[in-house]
Amino acid sequence: MGQTITEKILAAHASRERVTPGEHIWIDVDVLMTHDVCGPPSIDIFKREFGQEARVWDPDKLVIMPDHYIFTADPHARRNIEILRVFAAEQELPHYYDVGSARYAGVCHIALAEEGFNRPGEVLFGTDSHTCTSGAFGMFSTGVGNTDAALIMGTGKIWVRVPETMRFVFDGELPPYLMAKDLILTVIGDVGIDGGTYRALQFTGEAVYDLSMEERMTLTNMAIEAGGKNGVIEADSKTIEYVRERTDHVFEPVYSDADARYESERVYDVSVIEPVVAKPHRPDNRASVSEVAGIRLDRAYIGSCTGGKLGDFRAAAGLLKGQEVRIDTFVVPSSTHVAEEMRVETIGGESLWDIFVNAGCKMGHANCGACLGGPIDTLGRTTGEEIVISTTNRNFPGRMGSRDASVYLASPLTAAASALFGVITDPREVLV
Amino acid sequence: MYVVGDSIDTDQIIPARHLVYSMTVPDERKQYGRYALSAVPDRGQGLPEGHTPLTAPDAWKSDYSILVAGSNFGCGSSREHAPFALREAGIEAVIAHSYARIFYRNAVDGGFLIPLESFSNLIDVIRTGDELQIEISSSSFKNLTTGYDGLLKPLGDVAEILRAGNVFEYARQAGFIDEK
Numbered sequence: 168m169g170q171t172i173t174e175k176i177l178a179a180h181a182s183r184e185r186v187t188p189g190e191h192i193w194i195d196v197d198v199l200m201t202h203d204v205c206g207p208p209s210i211d212i213f214k215r216e217f218g219q220e221a222r223v224w225d226p227d228k229l230v231i232m233p234d235h236y237i238f239t240a241d242p243h244a245r246r247n248i249e250i251l252r253v254f255a256a257e258q259e260l261p262h263y264y265d266v267g268s269a270r271y272a273g274v275c276h277i278a279l280a281e282e283g284f285n286r287p288g289e290v291l292f293g294t295d296s297h298t299c300t301s302g303a304f305g306m307f308s309t310g311v312g313n314t315d316a317a318l319i320m321g322t323g324k325i326w327v328r329v330p331e332t333m334r335f336v337f338d339g340e341l342p343p344y345l346m347a348k349d350l351i352l353t354v355i356g357d358v359g360i361d362g363g364t365y366r367a368l369q370f371t372g373e374a375v376y377d378l379s380m381e382e383r384m385t386l387t388n389m390a391i392e393a394g395g396k397n398g399v400i401e402a403d404s405k406t407i408e409y410v411r412e413r414t415d416h417v418f419e420p421v422y423s424d425a426d427a428r429y430e431s432e433r434v435y436d437v438s439v440i441e442p443v444v445a446k447p448h449r450p451d452n453r454a455s456v457s458e459v460a461g462i463r464l465d466r467a468y469i470g471s472c473t474g475g476k477l478g479d480f481r482a483a484a485g486l487l488k489g490q491e492v493r494i495d496t497f498v499v500p501s502s503t504h505v506a507e508e509m510r511v512e513t514i515g516g517e518s519l520w521d522i523f524v525n526a527g528c529k530m531g532h533a534n535c536g537a538c539l540g541g542p543i544d545t546l547g548r549t550t551g552e553e554i555v556i557s558t559t560n561r562n563f564p565g566r567m568g569s570r571d572a573s574v575y576l577a578s579p580l581t582a583a584a585s586a587l588f589g590v591i592t593d594p595r596e597v598l599v
Numbered sequence: 600m601y602v603v604g605d606s607i608d609t610d611q612i613i614p615a616r617h618l619v620y621s622m623t624v625p626d627e628r629k630q631y632g633r634y635a636l637s638a639v640p641d642r643g644q645g646l647p648e649g650h651t652p653l654t655a656p657d658a659w660k661s662d663y664s665i666l667v668a669g670s671n672f673g674c675g676s677s678r679e680h681a682p683f684a685l686r687e688a689g690i691e692a693v694i695a696h697s698y699a700r701i702f703y704r705n706a707v708d709g710g711f712l713i714p715l716e717s718f719s720n721l722i723d724v725i726r727t728g729d730e731l732q733i734e735i736s737s738s739s740f741k742n743l744t745t746g747y748d749g750l751l752k753p754l755g756d757v758a759e760i761l762r763a764g765n766v767f768e769y770a771r772q773a774g775f776i777d778e779k
């Protein structure tokens with residue numbers, strides 16, 4: 168019997184012909200990514216276990232991207248960046264994206280793609296649960312804690328339990344009012360917040376392959392919100408072109424065998440999917456926008472690795488052009504590259520950036536921002552009982568700062584439409 | 600023992616704004632014990648009554664050493680600070696109906712907690728403050744307050760990592776990495 172793409176990549180990295188779901192195996196890691204929150208404690212553990220003078224297994228395979236607590240006066244957060252800086256210098260790391268330097272890149276999952284670290288067939292681990300995002304490039308990627316990261320830093324190896332694969336097929340042509348966010352919130356609502364625990368979530372179908380790489384990353388990004396170990400989309404010509412434009416690294420795409428075994432398969436016709444939100448306080452608490460339309464909002468947040476990519480802003484700006492938002496609306500690009508492109512790309516002669524400014528939005532620098540609450544002085548962080556519509560990926564109590572705030576997760580189109588009216592609004596009401 | 604509900608995510612276990620504290624400097628690491636489970640909404644803190652913080656407002660450690668949780672415990676972020684915070688608060692073992700994958704891994708590989716799994720959801724039959732005894736060798740527990748007892752799922756492969764202390768010791772014993 169054949170194997171899935173996930174099984175084949177894991178087998179190759181364990182120097183094996185084949186692996187079976189449920190097995191525990193040790194594999195070689197191609198890239199390890201860490202950031203300012205989990206990097207410093209991972210470095211501590213690395214030194215504790217391998218010695219103060221230890222060297223990382225392969226400096227070319229370690230990527231450090233501070234992004235979480237960047238624009239804050241918090242002294243502890245600033246100390247974390249200093250720890251990364253010292254470590255990068257001491258270990259002579261070629262891939263350290265320092266804050267305040269021209270290299271600073273923004274949110275790791277997006278910057279990994281932009282900087283050419285996402286490559287078909289490879290294995291990437293990161294100290295962040297949304298590391299599953301990179302799976303959009305036909306690779307195995309998942310999040311781990313500090314201890315596992317330290318083990319990889321020292322050895323380049325890690326153990327994994329081989330996951331079974333759930334397959335999600337999206338047929339049809341995506342209507343203009345839907346985005347990848349609606350598709351993934353639909354999936355999470357169907358399988359539940361733990362329906363994918365220990366499993367790989369593989370996305371396929373013509374609607375998936377019609378999506379841009381950015382939109383595909385929205386699908387794999389939220390695999391973890393169903394408990395998934397990794398999300399994966401096999402590479403096509405778009406993937407290969409995207410990667411080749413960004414790196415000379417040699418890579419070998421891997422594809423599922425025709426007779427691979429899947430734990431389950433769900434088929435969706437995208438023409439009948441509705442714009443959806445996840446209501447407070449769980450990402451699987453799905454409702455169609457029409458069911459919750461009219462709910463009063465205090466603010467909108469458009470940003471994060473899920474909803475702060477160029478295409479997300481293109482979609483939102485299309486609705487906001489020439490209009491004014493009725494509620495506090497925060498716009499936080501995921502990466503410095505996206506922020507630059509927002510000033511270059513125009514709609515009707517006006518840059519995306521200017522469209523947001525002229526609509527009255529509050530603009531942020533590229534970073535995680537209020538997506539995870541963060542230090543008290545973080546732009547857009549909730550502090551009270553705010554009701555928020557957000558393009559981020561989690562709405563657990565306290566996620567955006569305040570335990571008493573209520574967060575609705577939505578697509579950038581739905582968030583922008585809602586910002587215009589100050590109540591949850593179906594994007595079909597405003598799309599012309 | 601102390602009881603919380605279903606799908607308690609890592610933001611509720613240790614809110615993101617506290618993650619700036621060092622996990623090694625003694626004066627800072629104790630903050631993790633103070634704030635463990637602090638973002639669980641009040642009514643969910645210490646079931647069934649709620650309104651009982653794991654760590655008293657003026658304390659650094661909890662009076663409880665066993666945590667009972669519902670399904671999907673520890674979902675959300677990959678922060679190892681979550682099992683670490685529970686450990687700093689004084690929790691030694693968790694019995695949950697099920698775990699999110701990364702939390703489970705972190706608890707085991709870092710050697711912070713023993714993550715046990717119950718066959719059914721126990722949050723309706725065990726109350727915060729009950730006295731609980733766990734026997735790892737027979738995978739069983741007994742509620743000394745009510746007399747209710749039951750079996751837990753065997754730890755399986757991860758028992759070896761827990762026995763070794765953490766994943767590094769395990770890997771050394773198995774010959775995957777060199778002696779220190």
Ligand code: SF4
Pocket residue numbers: 235274275276295297471472473534535538539559560
């Ligand atoms: S933007 Fe949000 S979800 Fe993405 S890496 Fe940052 S904190 Fe995590």
